Amino acid sequence: MSVALTLTGARVLWPDGLQAGALALADGVIAEAPQGRAVDLPGCTVLPGIVDMHGDGFERHLAPRRGAVRDLGAGLAAVEAELAACGITTAVLAQFWSWEGGMRGPEFAQRFLEALEHYEAVGTDMRAQLRFETHMLDDYGAFAGAVERYGVGYVVFNDHLPHDALDRGKRPPRLTGQALKGGRSPEAHLGLLRALHAQGGAVPAALDALAAGLGAAGVRMGSHDDRTGAARAAWQARGVDVAEFPETEEAARAARAAGDAIVLGAPNVVRGGSHTGRVSAGELVAAGLCDALASDYHYPAPLQAARALAGQVGWPEAWALVSSGPARALGLRDRGALRPGLRADLVVLDPAGRVGLTIAGGRITHASGEVAQRLLG
Incomplete structure (x- = not known):
């Protein structure tokens, strides 16, 4: 059930900047006039909820150990709890449809989609992205059918085959570990890759x-x-207008020139560079070559990255990369800003900068510490 509240005493990130003021919400949306009980939040900061357009950190909750994947609904509840604690109000769960097998194989992908379809969220908008491995030619029909059957609104094309090693007739790195995760022998796995x-x-x-x-x-x-x-350019010609994690500045500039959305990894910003030696997300952000920062594999990262960037470019510009930017890239016009009539998606940071309150669609999904005490009166 959505709440009716008026948050006072805090700094609020309005569309025109960070200023003191009262923010009201009722019936699941931001309201124009005060509503319900007033909650005074001195020293706090109220921000639009984080829109995470690519994250696979949910895998750890669905299978904390190999094979422990019986109750996906319980795992999704744990995912939602972590998302809310990180200030994420909209989460795109990036599920593989891959030759890797196991949790990243087609069979598990369909189990995941089925579980997500039946999961009753507390309030977080959890939706699926399917990451399709392009060389799985025998799966094209089944994949398209699953996208239609489950109403998947976002598909990303991957090619993670170790082409260089296979071209040279070499044994690809990490072959044995990949094979075991997929439930295959190393020999069978190598045969599949070839x-x-x-x-x-x-x-x-x-x-x-x-x-x-x-x-x-x-x-x-x-x-x-x-x-x-x-x-x-080849992807643009197919109507693929989102560039996730471009590995070079050249690719990012090509995306920007065409007006495509550029998604970078928030952990890359937090680390100060790519852990694989690719282009630095921070450098691309500084060059204006980023529309959205995504959690990638670590749900706390969007908040951490925005906090780090705020010292360089200010809160409005930094926070746009985790709120209005990804909302726009996903075509979600009803969120990403604190404006009357939009979804009541917001996060309250306490005076120490921790997530004290998360509200998604007008529903409280997380409350802790001093903010929770004030909320409870």
């Missing part, structure tokens, strides 16, 4: 058809780990 690699010539035409069908159905599409401007 077979997928060998059919690469048929992939572009298959992708053209798949992207055309998804685009016609209104599915938003993204590419992953683009390395060159030419690669980004």
Whole structure:
């Protein structure tokens, strides 16, 4: 049930900047006039809820140990609790549809989609992204069917095959670990990789058809780990207008020139660089080559990254990368800002900068510490 409250005494990040003022909410939306009980929050900061458009940290809750995946609903409840504690009000759960198998295989992807469809969230808007491995030619029909059946609104194309090693006839790195996670012998896994690699010539035409069908159905599409401007141009030609985690400045600039949304990893900003030696997200942000920062593999990272960037560019610009920017990239016009009529999605930081309150769709999803005490009177 949504609450009616008026938050007073705090700094509020309004569309025109960070200023003191009262923020009211009722019936699940931001209200124009005071509503319900007033809650005084001196020293706190009220910000739009975080919109996380790519995160796979949920995997740890669905399978804390290999094989422990019986009750996905309980796992999703734990996911929602972590999201709320991190100030995330909209979360896109990035589920693999991959040759890796196990939790990243097609069978588990469909179990995940089924569980998410039936999960009754406290308030967090949890939606699916399917990450499709492009060389799985035999899966194109089943994949498109799952997208339609479960109403998946966001698809990202991946190619994580170790092509360089396979081209040289070498044994790819981490083969044994990948094989065990997928429930295969290393020999069987290597055979699968070689077979997928060998059919690469048929992939572009298959992708053209798949992207055309998804685009016609209104599915938003993204590419992953683009390395060159030419690669980004190829995706643009298919109507794939989101560039997730471009690996080079060249690819990011190609996306910007075409007006595509650029998504970078918040952990990259927090770390001060990529853990794999690729382009620094902080440098791309400074160059104006970022529309959204995503949690990637660590849900606390969007808040941490915004806090780090706020010291450089100010709270409005930094927070836009985790709120209005990703909302716009996802086509969600009803959130991402604190404006009357929009969804009541917000996070309250206590005087120490910790998440003290998260409200999603007007529902309290997290409350702790001093803010919770004030809320409870």
